[in-house]
Amino acid sequence: MLNINNIYKNFEDLKVLKGVSTEIKEGEVVSIIGASGSGKSTLLRCMNLLEVPTFGEVWMEGKLLTPVDPYLHREVIEASNTYKKLVAGGIAPDEAIAKIKAEDLLNEKFSSAEGKEYKALIKKIYNENHLDINLARQKMGMVFQQFNLFNNKTVKENIMLAPIKTRTEKIKKAKIENALTKCLNLFRKEKKPLVEITETKAQIVAEAEAKAIELLKRIGLEEKADVYPSTLSGGQKQRIAIVRALAMNPDVMLFDEPTSALDPEMIGEVLDLMKDLAKEGMTMVIVTHEMGFAREVSDRVLFVDEGYIKEDASPEEIFRNPQDPRLKDFLSKVL
Amino acid sequence: MYLITLFEDMGKIFVKYWDLFLIEGLTATILLSLMTVVFGTVFGAVLALVKIGRIKVLKWIVNAVVEVIRGTPMLLQLYISTFLIPVIIPAMNELENKKLICISLTLILNSAAYVSEIIRSGIEAVDKGQTEAARSLGLNGTTTMTNIVLPQAVKNILPALGNEFITVIKETSLASTFYVGELMTTYHIIVGKTHNSLPILMIIGIVYFILNFVLSKALGAFERRMKAHA
Numbered sequence: 153m154l155n156i157n158n159i160y161k162n163f164e165d166l167k168v169l170k171g172v173s174t175e176i177k178e179g180e181v182v183s184i185i186g187a188s189g190s191g192k193s194t195l196l197r198c199m200n201l202l203e204v205p206t207f208g209e210v211w212m213e214g215k216l217l218t219p220v221d222p223y224l225h226r227e228v229i230e231a232s233n234t235y236k237k238l239v240a241g242g243i244a245p246d247e248a249i250a251k252i253k254a255e256d257l258l259n260e261k262f263s264s265a266e267g268k269e270y271k272a273l274i275k276k277i278y279n280e281n282h283l284d285i286n287l288a289r290q291k292m293g294m295v296f297q298q299f300n301l302f303n304n305k306t307v308k309e310n311i312m313l314a315p316i317k318t319r320t321e322k323i324k325k326a327k328i329e330n331a332l333t334k335c336l337n338l339f340r341k342e343k344k345p346l347v348e349i350t351e352t353k354a355q356i357v358a359e360a361e362a363k364a365i366e367l368l369k370r371i372g373l374e375e376k377a378d379v380y381p382s383t384l385s386g387g388q389k390q391r392i393a394i395v396r397a398l399a400m401n402p403d404v405m406l407f408d409e410p411t412s413a414l415d416p417e418m419i420g421e422v423l424d425l426m427k428d429l430a431k432e433g434m435t436m437v438i439v440t441h442e443m444g445f446a447r448e449v450s451d452r453v454l455f456v457d458e459g460y461i462k463e464d465a466s467p468e469e470i471f472r473n474p475q476d477p478r479l480k481d482f483l484s485k486v487l
Numbered sequence: 488m489y490l491i492t493l494f495e496d497m498g499k500i501f502v503k504y505w506d507l508f509l510i511e512g513l514t515a516t517i518l519l520s521l522m523t524v525v526f527g528t529v530f531g532a533v534l535a536l537v538k539i540g541r542i543k544v545l546k547w548i549v550n551a552v553v554e555v556i557r558g559t560p561m562l563l564q565l566y567i568s569t570f571l572i573p574v575i576i577p578a579m580n581e582l583e584n585k586k587l588i589c590i591s592l593t594l595i596l597n598s599a600a601y602v603s604e605i606i607r608s609g610i611e612a613v614d615k616g617q618t619e620a621a622r623s624l625g626l627n628g629t630t631t632m633t634n635i636v637l638p639q640a641v642k643n644i645l646p647a648l649g650n651e652f653i654t655v656i657k658e659t660s661l662a663s664t665f666y667v668g669e670l671m672t673t674y675h676i677i678v679g680k681t682h683n684s685l686p687i688l689m690i691i692g693i694v695y696f697i698l699n700f701v702l703s704k705a706l707g708a709f710e711r712r713m714k715a716h717a
């Protein structure tokens with residue numbers, strides 16, 4: 153589902169992630185724990201590219217979301233001038249590759265410095281695998297600590313906006329494309345067919361509205377459909393933020409401390425909704441400080457510390473039998 | 488005693504020249520200000536988009552121009568532009584009202600510089616989380632801007648834009664140096680006839696004050712209504 157390959161993330165001089173790799177499988181519920189400031193949010197936000205990784209690649213369902221990282225493709229390194237020089241200088245191929253990786257030798261500052269073959273190969277890999285980030289995000293819901301409901305929209309509009317806009321924009325694009333094809337067809341002997349447009353805007357809106365009402369019923373807030381977010385409690389806001397993401401029928405949901413900004417009495421209602429999602433088989437990645445919850449719902453727990461995933465194990469192992477000394481220390485503080 | 492004479496003179500002059508004050512001067516001031524703010528806003532919006540945009544070179548140029556405009560006196564800019572614009576655009580010399588055009592362009596550019604700051608800060612004051620939420624749902628940058636960020640930014644921008652309008656009304660008086668017909672030009676015209684400065688200046692002061700006072704009250708009411716609807 154999601155592949156995180158050797159992610160580095162720097163904010164100017166601050167190195168937050170220093171080579172993180174993991175795979176999120178379909179239907180899996182993965183919790184990310186760690187001290188505050190350790191880079192949990194950064195890791196999560198790199199998954200949907202709200203933060204663009206400095207190095208490394210993110211793949212979703214076999215599609216590349218980031219630019220190509222040459223260090224992750226042996227054939228790309230082999231196509232580089234640096235590698236060719238090293239090998240010509242008598243260094244064994246494997247050694248040359250190791251050296252280039254370890255010492256960050258590829259000259260990427262000047263896009264032509266590594267030669268045409270190298271550039272062409274990167275372009276080829278990108279073109280064959282890359283998926284537009286907006287399309288990818290439509291399949292990746294995200295829930296924020298601060299809810300981030302749209303202040304200028306009612307609850308229902310909050311839920312309907314993305315489904316309507318993303319689908320109507322597709323129609324708009326198809327219409328423009330068709331107009332262009334029609335024009336060009338005037339000059340063509342063999343007429344090119346037009347793209348078929350199967351849905352109208354009215355249909356899209358009606359469907360989005362039905363879905364929004366259904367989702368609001370699910371969380372028992374249908375009477376709040378037409379109010380603005382400022383009138384809601386934190387727990388209500390967060391549950392609406394969750395169903396707003398669900399309205400896009402995502403394949404995976406990312407949660408960044410969804411209960412950290414809530415009053416204690418409201419945490420339960422949000423966690424219950426998340427548990428339901430987990431039971432239904434939703435793929436979920438959850439940054440959380442709710443250790444009991446993480447232990448209960450997770451298939452796997454990642455402990456992030458000092459820019460690395462220090463421990464990656466089942467909740468049983470993480471909480472019963474932690475290995476990493478910093479994890480032991482962390483758990484002794486939070487449990 | 489002098490005050491009584493002053494009030495008498497003000498009365499006399501106003502009765503005799505009221506049309507110069509209220510019809511020609513005031514109308515010209517309002518039109519000039521309105522035009523400046525409208526075009527200044529449009530142009531300022533473009534500059535603001537460049538400022539928050541990603542094209543580094545354009546950004547740098549716009550920031551430099553804005554800083555220069557904000558860092559030099561308006562009167563100086565008006566003087567320079569009446570000389571400079573005809574040099575840059577020689578065709579200007581053919582035009583009858585080239586002075587007015589130069590003055591208008593300067594007022595507009597000056598206002599655009601300030602408005603661009605108003606709009607930029609209005610946009611940047613919208614919580615980043617709003618943009619992140621929209622983008623995380625797969626909406627593109629344009630849709631996010633037009634559906635989420637701008638509608639919220641307008642609430643920050645409109646009040647400040649109203650204040651800018653009042654500032655511009657006062658600044659148009661500087662254009663009187665070039666006799667473009669607004670309120671302060673009225674002063675130059677009438678003083679040539681009556682040779683009595685103070686009463687005329689007092690009248691003009693009152694006209695400016697009433698105009699801006701009414702305007703700022705109206706803006707205040709508008710702002711309250713907008714807040715009530717938010």
Ligand SMILES: Nc1ncnc2c1ncn2[C@@H]1O[C@H](COP(=O)(O)OP(=O)(O)O)[C@@H](O)[C@H]1O
Nearest residue numbers: 163166168186187188189190191192193194195
């Ligand atoms: N946009 C940013 N610019 C600069 N520094 C950032 C930014 N986002 C996060 N950081 C820094 O990166 C580190 C990790 O942050 P974060 O991922 O939010 O930690 P966590 O979620 O584990 O508390 C912190 O030191 C934080 O200050």
Ligand SMILES: [Mg+2]
Nearest residue numbers: 192193194409
């Ligand atoms: Mg965080």
